[in-house]
Amino acid sequence: MPTADAETTAVTTKKPLYEASTQFKHWRYSPESLADVRSKLNEAAVAVIRQTFEAYEPGSSANVLFLNAGEEHLLVTFYVTRITQLCGHFRFPEEVEATAATYLKRFYLKNTVMDWHPKNVMWDIQFQERLTALFLATKTTNNPISLEAYTHNIPNTNPSDVLDLEFLVAQSLGFEFSVWHAHRALWGIWLDIQALDGVPTDFAKTQTSLYDTALNYVRASRLTDAEFIYTPSQIALAAFSLAAPEIAQQWLKSKQAVSESNPSSPTQIPPGILGSLEFIKGLIVNAGQPPETEAVREVDRRLRLCKNPEKVVGSKAYLARKAEQEKKAEEKRNRKAMEVEKAAAEGVDPFGDELERPKISLVDYDDDDDDD
């Protein structure tokens, strides 16, 4: 039967939904490639900044101790913890917080801390990217807040601080705003275990502390690189199995049984997933803490010295660059003025040639030679 054939081919050619996401296509790394991306970015940034230093004050870069990739990553992790604080301040939902954290981490896979750093030299004051990432996240997750209300609640901030970087951040994200989150997957697991055999009917009611523990592990996973390497469902399952190992095991087995009993299903959960889960668990437990304040303070102090001078308001390089930009603009203006003058001298009307007189139409309505 042709219809049956069509159905089977349709099932086999269907692609899983998650593989359609930009998260899967563009933001999935192996641990090695992640480290590679970071170190390459760091090297390139250091080279550029060193050049800038030399350009304005030859020999000045010799004593500068630039940040390495690990130190940059430490700072980014620290910024993510600050996002949590900001979200608590605004009482934003989990979704906004998770999205903002993801944006920030993705942003720093394309940009370096040394370029885009605090607009204000005082440490511990808000960072523009962070503000912008959070503001962007409120918009993309349907929790809009007015820009005035947003900046009003953060001291020493102007609306322009947020908006200046908005396009840059969006561009670095590749305008890929939709994110699959682990906390949603955790909610799904929590709902689905109610359908498991052997789970007491009042499980969800009585064991809410289990869920809260798991959610805290999911939050901790945001401080790690888990989301670049593993899928949200795997992270959620790892977090849940940290809180309730047996139920998590049972749930995973039931899913494996379902996929095995249906060989045509595109989802065949491999046995290797247990290894992945153990790895994520290790990641959450070991790396899922906010970085130590002292270490961050130290890195940040050094960052002040090695930041791209063109981006520091008031520095020589910044002024030089500003001047150059202004010179260019001035040149452009002059050229335009020259053109206008030239045109005027040649007698060309700046408003263009005189329009052709309309032809006398067949019916001349203005004809006033009526004799009555």
Add this chain to the structure above:
Amino acid sequence: MSNRPGYGGWLQGKTVRKGGASSSHSNTRSSTPHVQSTSSTIFGGGIKDPSGRVTEYSSMEDQCPVCKSDRYLNPKLRLLVSSCYHKMCESCIDRLFTLGPAPCPICSKVLRKLAFQPQTFEDLEVEKEVAIRRRLAKEFNKRREDFDDLKEYNDYLQEVEDIAFNLINNIDVPQTEAKIANYKAANAALIALNIQREEAYALALREQEDLDRREREARAAQLVQEAEQERLEREREQNELITKLETSQKDAKKLVAKARASQQKRLSARTTEKSSVLGGMGFGMDYAKLLKARTNKAKTSIPDEPHVPLQDDWYGYEDLYVLRPSYDDIFSEAVRKDREGIMRAGGYMVEEAWNRALRSAVAGLELEPLVGLPLEPSSEPTIDTAGDVVMASV
């Protein structure tokens, strides 16, 4: 207006004002367009109205491009259009073409006297287009029924439109003419058949109209006849009653009642007779049959492929989870308890949220992490115009 004896009297039409509104001083307006009506049927141009008159375009601005005489000098000026779509006045045409074919004074195409037509439209481009389309319609007269499916028919229509466009805009005229000739040769039989069909259809329409008209007339005549008969009968009865009342010894009231009853009977009998006659008349039956045949024919034609705008070939992990009708869920408690539905007003359905969460719980569960460096060279950081380091997006 006056007749023009010199030209066989075919400019005897009245002058019709196009702008209609202020007819009182029409003659003083120098540039008012006019549509002249003539009874000429010699040429192909012009609009023929039901009375057989041809309405031509003319205006006060008219000027012969050849002899430069205008309506001011010659109020009876009549411009005709050549087959190359150039205007000329009648005297020029007479002067140039009486002795046989001669080149057009404007474009040097060889013209004959008979190739001049009266002008119908103000714009000669429109004039040309209408003439070309009229010509094409004669030859390209295939119908929907002559094609197997709609696509072929549409292609055919497109081709006809292309040919018309080419001819109107003088693009590849020789090739286009050759195409038309080819088509004519290849489809001669079909063209003739379709002409016959068209004629048959026109004939059928005429017959149908005729039939309708006759039916109406017959009905009217019948009504008149019936009314007459009714009147006669009533008169007769009246007379009968009077004579009876005069002669018989019976009760007058009874006699009147009897007469009334018989009258009633007659009337009802007539109405039933009428209805049966009308029902059995059978006018219009042929037409109904024709309509039925047509719809049947339409049904047998191949239907178009249904258009599917969105091809969904994504797998949503449906086999990995079962959405239950209800869950113990503290997060959606507020929504579910909201009896007035304020929280659901925007179309929020907690089942959808559950479904999304469940899907996201199993989505990508099977994916193993990537290992090692990507095979293709990883994107090198580049330096953009502003001097910032930017990783090229993957």
